[in-house]
Amino acid sequence: MRRDERLEVLDGLRGLAIALVVLFHLWQKSWWNPLERLGILECLPRRGYLGVEIFFFLSGFCLYWPLARAGKWPGLVHYLSRRAFKILPSYWLCLVAALVLLPEPGVREKPWLHLLSHLSFLHPLTFETYYSIHGVFWSLGVEVQFYLFFPLLAVLYLRRPLLGPILGWFFLTLLALAYRQWVVGTGTEGMGYTMRMNQLPAFLDLFGGGMASAALVRVLRERVKPHAAWSLLCLLGLAVVLWLFKSFDGHDQEHNGEMNHQALVRLPLAVALLVTTVGGALSPLGCGLPLRFLALVSYNLYLWHTLVATLLQKAMGITEPWKVTDMGLRVRFTLVAWGVSLALSALLTYGFELPILRRGQRTRATK
Known part of the structure; x- marks a missing residue:
C-alpha cells in the first residue's frame, strides 16, 4: 500500500x-424502520442522530491529517480559504432554498436576526436561532466554530507530532466532561437542555479524538506494515460503536435520559472510532470502499435530505406520521425521499460543489 493512498476507512465512516x-430523519417523518427485522441493527434508525458525533470525529481527523503528513502549518489564509470553498457555497445555496421553500413564522418576524446568526454561524448559541431556518444547520455552526479554534491546536500539536495531539485530546476531554457536567448541574429542561448539551464544548473530546487518531495513523503507517489482521481491529471498533448505539434502549424513558446517555457515550464513541480508524487505515482490504459514493455526496445529502423530506411530506399529505396506518405509504415516502435526496445531492456535488472546489484549488495554486 502506498503511503499517499486514500484512506478508505474515512469514506466508510463518512x-x-x-x-x-x-x-433517523426519515424514520422521524415516516415512522417506518426499514431495519426493524434485522436484530441488533434495528436500533440504527432510532439512534441515527449519533451520526453527527461521527462527523465531528471525522472533522478533527480530516483537518489534522494533511498537517500531520506535511509536518507543518500551511498558513492561516490557505487554511481558511480551503474551508470556505468547501463549506460556504453549498451552505449558502441551501440556506436560500430553505428560506424560500419553507419559511418559518419566527423567521419571518425577525428575518435579520436569523439570517445574520446563520451567516455568522452563531445560531447554535441561542435557543431562538438554534433550530431556525433549517434544523440540520445547527451542526454546521458547531463545525465552523471548531474551525476557528483549530489553528491554535494545530500549531501547538505540530511541535510534538504524536505526543501533542494525544495530550491535547486528554485536556480537550477534561474540558468536554467538565462542560457536560456543568450543563447537567444547571437544571435546564427540554430543548434548552439539548441545545446546551449540543454546543461546541460538549463535543471537544470527539474533535480531539479525531485529531489524535490522525497523528497516530501518521506514525503507524510509517512504522507498521499493512496487514489484513488490522481489519479485525477495525471490525472490533465498529462492533463497539454498534453496542453503544444499542445501549440507548430504555434511557428514553428516563428524565433527560436519552440526552444524558448521549453525552455519556461521546468519549467511549471517540475511543471506538479511533480503534476503527487505526485498524482500517492499516488494513490493505480497502475498508469503506462500498460507501465511497455516499461519502462523496455526504455534505449535500446532509444539507438537503430533510428539506426534500419535508416538502415530500406535504405533497403526500403526511402531517402526523405516527397516525399513518398505511404501511405502503410509509414505505413509498421513505424510498422516494431517499431517491430524490441522493439524486439531488449527486447533482449538486458533481455540478456545483466539486467545480467550486477545483476552482479554489487553482486559485490557491496561483498565489
Missing part, C-alpha cells in the same frame, strides 16, 4: 455517518 443521519 458514508456510515450520513446513512445514519438520513435513516
Whole structure:
C-alpha cells in the first residue's frame, strides 16, 4: 500500500455517518424502520442522530491529517480559504432554498436576526436561532466554530507530532466532561437542555479524538506494515460503536435520559472510532470502499435530505406520521425521499460543489 493512498476507512465512516443521519430523519417523518427485522441493527434508525458525533470525529481527523503528513502549518489564509470553498457555497445555496421553500413564522418576524446568526454561524448559541431556518444547520455552526479554534491546536500539536495531539485530546476531554457536567448541574429542561448539551464544548473530546487518531495513523503507517489482521481491529471498533448505539434502549424513558446517555457515550464513541480508524487505515482490504459514493455526496445529502423530506411530506399529505396506518405509504415516502435526496445531492456535488472546489484549488495554486 502506498503511503499517499486514500484512506478508505474515512469514506466508510463518512458514508456510515450520513446513512445514519438520513435513516433517523426519515424514520422521524415516516415512522417506518426499514431495519426493524434485522436484530441488533434495528436500533440504527432510532439512534441515527449519533451520526453527527461521527462527523465531528471525522472533522478533527480530516483537518489534522494533511498537517500531520506535511509536518507543518500551511498558513492561516490557505487554511481558511480551503474551508470556505468547501463549506460556504453549498451552505449558502441551501440556506436560500430553505428560506424560500419553507419559511418559518419566527423567521419571518425577525428575518435579520436569523439570517445574520446563520451567516455568522452563531445560531447554535441561542435557543431562538438554534433550530431556525433549517434544523440540520445547527451542526454546521458547531463545525465552523471548531474551525476557528483549530489553528491554535494545530500549531501547538505540530511541535510534538504524536505526543501533542494525544495530550491535547486528554485536556480537550477534561474540558468536554467538565462542560457536560456543568450543563447537567444547571437544571435546564427540554430543548434548552439539548441545545446546551449540543454546543461546541460538549463535543471537544470527539474533535480531539479525531485529531489524535490522525497523528497516530501518521506514525503507524510509517512504522507498521499493512496487514489484513488490522481489519479485525477495525471490525472490533465498529462492533463497539454498534453496542453503544444499542445501549440507548430504555434511557428514553428516563428524565433527560436519552440526552444524558448521549453525552455519556461521546468519549467511549471517540475511543471506538479511533480503534476503527487505526485498524482500517492499516488494513490493505480497502475498508469503506462500498460507501465511497455516499461519502462523496455526504455534505449535500446532509444539507438537503430533510428539506426534500419535508416538502415530500406535504405533497403526500403526511402531517402526523405516527397516525399513518398505511404501511405502503410509509414505505413509498421513505424510498422516494431517499431517491430524490441522493439524486439531488449527486447533482449538486458533481455540478456545483466539486467545480467550486477545483476552482479554489487553482486559485490557491496561483498565489
